[in-house]
Amino acid sequence: xxxxxxxxxxxxxxxxxxxxxxxxxxxxxxxxxxxxxxxxxxxxxxxxxxxxxxxxxxxxxxxxxxxxxxxxxxxxxxxxxxxxxxxxxxxxxxxxxxxxxxxxxxxxxxxxxxxxxxxxxxxxxxxxxxxxxxxxxxxxxxxxxxxxxxxxxxxxxxxxxxxxxx
Numbered sequence: 001x002x003x004x005x006x007x008x009x010x011x012x013x014x015x016x017x018x019x020x021x022x023x024x025x026x027x028x029x030x031x032x033x034x035x036x037x038x039x040x041x042x043x044x045x046x047x048x049x050x051x052x053x054x055x056x057x058x059x060x061x062x063x064x065x066x067x068x069x070x071x072x073x074x075x076x077x078x079x080x081x082x083x084x085x086x087x088x089x090x091x092x093x094x095x096x097x098x099x100x101x102x103x104x105x106x107x108x109x110x111x112x113x114x115x116x117x118x119x120x121x122x123x124x125x126x127x128x129x130x131x132x133x134x135x136x137x138x139x140x141x142x143x144x145x146x147x148x149x150x151x152x153x154x155x156x157x158x159x160x161x162x163x164x165x166x
Contacts (some may be wrong), residue, residue: 007050016043016068020050028053033060033084043068052077058084065091072098080104083133086112096146097123105129110136112162117143127151132159139165 007022018039032052036042052059056079063069064087072095082105089095090113098121105111108131115121116139124147131137134157141150142165 011042013041016041017046018042018044019046019048021048022050024049028055030055031058032056032062033058034062034064036063036066037061038065039069040065040067042066043070045069045072047074052079052082054078054081057081059088060084061087061090063089063092066095067091067093070094070096075099075102077103079108081107083107084110085114086110087116088114089118090114090116092118092121094120096120099123099125101125101128103129105131105134107133109133109159111140112136112138113142114140115144116140119143119145122146122148124150127154130154130156132156135159136162137166138162141166 007020009021010019011017012019018036029052036045052074059079059082063072069092085105085108089098095118111131111134115124121144124144137160141147
């Protein structure tokens with residue numbers, strides 16, 4: 001049965017919490033782009049049983065401009081098929097830490113501005129990434145002025161051709 005399954009969300013303005021829920025055990029979503037785009041007041045997300053998974057290919061601007069969000073737990077997402085991460089976390093201006101070490105980014109071709117203007121981001125864990133297919137990393141880390149450390153020494157950047165402002 002290929003009929004669409006409902007995804008529900010509730011927002012509690014008192015604590016700025018977005019809760020996502022669905023009757024399905026697993027949600028398979030191919031395009032997660034713009035899902036939380038410009039949720040300015042959002043301070044927390046309870047993903048419930050929602051996960052980026054083996055069908056997801058696009059996460060463009062997924063959390064862009066979530067300016068009040070201090071952190072996210074997306075470490076258990078299956079990102080192995082994702083090809084586009086462009087601006088996924090751009091303008092998350094109050095995010096202080098993000099652990100993406102478990103993400104498989106081997107199929108990502110574009111990560112343009114992925115962390116651009118995350119100017120309070122102090123800890124970004126991406127050292128285990130293998131961006132072997134990444135061609136465009138333009139302004140990936142631009143204006144990440146609070147980063148204390150960024151270890152990219154293990155990255156395979158053989159395909160990387162666009163790095164302006166990286």
